Amino acid sequence: MNVKRADTIADALEERIFTGEFGDGERLDEIRLATEFGVSRTPVREALQRLVASGMARHLPRRGVFVRQPGPVELMEMFETMAEIEGVCGRLATLRISEQALGRLEAANTRCQAAVESNDADGYYRENERFHHVIYQQAGNSFLEQEALRLHRRLKPFRRIQLRLRGRMAQSMREHQAIVAALKAGDAERAAKALREHVAIQGEKFHLLMSRLKPEANEV
Amino acid sequence: MNVKRADTIADALEERIFTGEFGDGERLDEIRLATEFGVSRTPVREALQRLVASGMARHLPRRGVFVRQPGPVELMEMFETMAEIEGVCGRLATLRISEQALGRLEAANTRCQAAVESNDADGYYRENERFHHVIYQQAGNSFLEQEALRLHRRLKPFRRIQLRLRGRMAQSMREHQAIVAALKAGDAERAAKALREHVAIQGEKFHLLMSRLKPEANEV
DNA sequence: GTCAACGATTTTGTATACAATATCGCCTGT
DNA sequence: ACAGGCGATATTGTATACAAAATCGTTGAC
Structure with missing residues (x-):
């Protein structure tokens, strides 16, 4: 193992929170x-401290660490924030993007198109991610x-689902083309x-x- | 002590990094x-882990943690990011701000004006902070x-200095008024x-x- | 029967002991 | 004299032991 053990444990726990194996409010028992x-x-x-620092869990002194799954409200807030940050990246990137990067964007889009045509959601997702990463990078501001990458990563498990909607991939594709244009x-x-x-x-x-899948989960 | 000891230590170390007592690249010796x-x-x-999580230090496995003071480039990037985020907050707040909050903004501005007239940089700084916090809050997106608060806090030691520039407080004041307008x-x-x-x-x-104070520190 | 208080138990937070690895200095060989 | 390797030392990472505090159950009083 190249990294220290605590890091791997943090990654494993993070994964389990992402997949929903650990539900909201669940206490993460140290001994267990x-x-x-x-x-x-x-x-x-x-x-556990790493999870708390990244906002995926809460720490109550002398009580323990509890997983904190974002509710619908917070999720919408996170998506809105992501949208705004992407908008900022897009505006800055317009002024700073290189010819090469523009080429990479179009290449990613071409591969996205291929994924749309073969109805390959995984492939689309992968190329879509590359597309957005190029834009973050071309904003010309490492910080x-x-x-952007941090929030993007945090939203990953929630972003993926919506591609399953009928026609969403093709729509997303058109949006990408408008962005490049x-x-x-x-x-x-x-x-x-x-x-x-x-x-x-x-x-x-x-x-x-x-709201379709679990309409009862719309409060708090 | 209400909070656990590790938290107070983290705060103390954070403070010492902010004040520059710990220089860039300095190793934070656990035993010491x-x-x-x-x-x-x-x-x-x-x-130390908390410092690493907040980006104020870097952790090299089996080597230790080293303070990471932002260089001029990263500082400019952080200010640019802050500017963009404030812009976003401002745009959203325009659509969502309450009458009361508008009143709070104007009240803060009035107190800013008083601080300008008595050349009270500390007072100006305090009210300026309140002004910005109201805008973050009125963006209507807790996340x-x-x-915004996180980055604002991170930039605090660097933001404070510029108020010492002659005429900056009055200029900042005018900008605040344009924002409220x-x-x-x-x-x-x-x-x-x-x-x-x-x-x-x-x-x-x-x-x-x-660049005036230490013109040699402009690289990396 | 219910509520409160007290003690046992569990669990977190801290200290210390141990293991593993990196760093530094010395020594030897060319 | 200098380079490379080997060992001593120091430092990080992990395990365990201990302290402090919260939770839970029981018991007793009303």
């Missing part, structure tokens, strides 16, 4: 996890890029708006799916 | 800090608000632009001061 991972409490506690035209405000709405729609589609 | 704080290594290690007019784009530039100028002024 320690025995489960076959380690002492020390590395488990380090991992902003890192923040605005970037090529050097129209920063149009690029910002296109990206903002592209992500906002993802949030709305996700919300739609959630 | 433990003896200094009169505790064992365990709470010190927890505190975004928390992100845009908010009252319901012109979201104008409010966004005004806030973006207000913060961007802070970054520029800070940069100006830095």
Whole structure:
């Protein structure tokens, strides 16, 4: 193992929170996890601290660490924030993007199109991610890029679902093309708006799916 | 002590990094800090992890944690990101702000004006902070608000300095008034632009001061 | 029967002990 | 004299032991 054990434990726990194996409010028992991972409490506690720092769990002093699944309201807030940050990245990228990066965007879009045609959701998802990462990077601000990546990653399990909606992949594809068009035209405000709405729609589609699947889970 | 010891240690270390007592690249020796704080290594290690999580230090496995002071480039990136986020908050707040909050903004501005007239930089700083916090809050997105507060806090030691520039307080005051005017007019784009530039100028002024004070520190 | 208080138990937070690995200095060989 | 390797030392990472505090159950009083 290249990284220290506490890091791997943190990753494993993170994954389990993402998949929903750990429900909201569930206490993460240090001893239980320690025995489960076959380690002492020390590395488990380090991992838990990492979860708390990333906002995936809450720490109540002398009480323990409790997983904190975002509710519908917070999820919509996170999607809105992501949309705004993407918009910012898009506006800055319009002014700063390189020719090469524009090429990478179009290449990713081409592969997205292929995925749409073969109805390959996984492939689309992968290329879509690449597309967005290029835009974050081309905003020309490493700090902003890192923040965008952080939130992007946090929303990953929720973003993925909405691609299952009928026709969403093709719609997303058209939005990508509009984004590239605005970037090529050097129209920063149009690029910002296109990206903002592209992500906002993802949030709305996700919300739609959630309210369909479990309509009772819409409060708090 | 209400909070656990590791938290207070983290706060103390954070403060010392902010004040520059710990320089960039300096190793934070667990044993040294433990003896200094009169505790064992365990709470010190927890505190160090918190610093790493907040980006104020870096952790090299089996090597230790090293303080990571942002260089001029990263600082400008952080100011630019802050400017963009404030712009976003401003745009959203224009659509969502309450009458009461508008009143609070104007009250804060009035107190700012008083501080300008008595040349009270500390007072100005305090009311300026309140002003911005109201805008974050009125964006109507708790998640975004928390992100804004986090970055705002991170930039605190650097934001404060620029107020010492001659005439900066009065200029900042005028910018605040333009922001409130845009908010009252319901012109979201104008409010966004005004806030973006207000913060961007802070970054520029800070940069100006830095290049004056230590012109050799402008690389990396 | 219910509520409160007290003690036992569990669990977190901290200290210390141990293990593993990196760093530094010395020594030897060329 | 300098480079490389080997060992001593120091430091991080993990395990265990201990302390403090919260929870839970029981018991007793009303």
